[in-house]
Amino acid sequence: MLDKLHSYYKNSLLLSEKPNSSFYSNHHWFKDENSSRWLGIPLESIHNQELALLKTLFHYEFNTKSTNTLEKKWHDFLFSNGMIPEADQESYYRFIQFHLYGSEWEQHDIEEAMYGFFQDNSIVLWKDQASGVIIERNPDQSINVELLRSLSQTLESDFFLKAFFYCGKVQALSIKSPILFTEEQHFFEEAIQLMPSDRVYTFEKCFPYLLSAQLPKHMQEWMSSQLLQIMADEPELLTAVKRFLENNSNATLTAKQLYVHRNTLQYRLDKFMQKTGINLKDFNSSITVYLACLLHNQ
Incomplete structure (x- = not known):
């Protein structure tokens, strides 16, 4: 099937091994589970509906398109078993995970809106097309729920989408941080299912719902x-x-x-x-x- 898709999408690439993201950052990548081949389709050559369909048929590799070295280190650390970002080992962090539901938007527009609500030393990383994390450096222990609600309302009114946020715990950076991040991600996913009318979640808010469901x-x-x-x-x-x-x-x-x-x-x-x-x-x-x-x- 990859051969047919390669013929259908002009300027697409068909490789026999996993592509290097440094050279192919402007492509969506799909892998045939029955072979080692990868199909790369230029970002501008595929519509959202087609992308959603192909993601159900093939393993999808999302490229963050980040040229920022620190962002790449963070992405590798949280999602690819990478090393701890060396420059940030002395600080404390909070992971604010987000998930967006909607039809069409540009990621750089979403990032611009998010950065407008957070400090300059915060980082926005994308896990896939619709979800990611805002990394706060040395945040206050208290959670500004109203700020996240305002951000959610802004995204919903400006981009016609639903924006959900999970505000994690402040923690020191360690090799266990990706594990804690994944656990919070699971809480977040369950919370959206159990509390779809809410937009901002914390563990304390989710826990009674998670407990009753189990x-x-x-x-x-x-x-x-x-x-x-x-x-x-x-x-x-x-x-x-x-x-x-x-x-x-x-x-x-x-x-x-x-x-x-x-x-x-x-x-x-x-x-x-x-x-x-x-x-x-x-x-x-x-x-x-x-x-x-x-x-x-x-």
């Missing part, structure tokens, strides 16, 4: 029969309780978000406690109920 089946069945079925005819009670717990039991804020009077909210909370016998002021009870609410939404 509860043993018998525990899920018990929660369903003992808690969720009781509320089956009044789902608004679960909605009120979930939002109330997420807002740290702030009734005023919860009522405002649900567009109901505070007395209406209190009525729903009281009715929930009356029907279930669960006291929402009890810490352990609140955790149990919250996990049940998450399980209900999955």
Whole structure:
């Protein structure tokens, strides 16, 4: 099939071994799993729909097109078992992973928008066409969630795409950093599936959802029969309780978000406690109920 594609795409290249990215940075590369041959198609010669189709048929090798030596070292370190970037061993870092969903965009336009929100010493790396990581050097421990939300809104309004971010932990650079990066990547992927309405994730935000999704089946069945079925005819009670717990039991804020009077909210909370016998002021009870609410939404 590579021969036919080679004939179809003008100026494409067909090589018998893996190409050197230094010489072929302006090509998309596809490998036939049944041979050692590689097909290179110029970036300007293929449309996004064609690219998406070919990526499902062949192993796809994405080229970062980076000419920056430090960026290349970071890319090799995180994605290709490369050495630790020597110039950066004394610093602390945070990896902010991102994933974009949309039709068409230019990566340099996305990078320009991202760099406008971060310090000059930050680095944007691409893992593939739609995902990558922003590397923050010596960031504050506190996470600026609002900044990432603003960036997500900017990308969505300017480029008509959905932008998701996972803000990792601040860490010292070590040989274990790529492993931690991969673990955070897995959390990120699961979070998008479990919490698609959100745009910015942290481990603390994801953990309850991940935990509820991985509860043993018998525990899920018990929660369903003992808690969720009781509320089956009044789902608004679960909605009120979930939002109330997420807002740290702030009734005023919860009522405002649900567009109901505070007395209406209190009525729903009281009715929930009356029907279930669960006291929402009890810490352990609140955790149990919250996990049940998450399980209900999955």
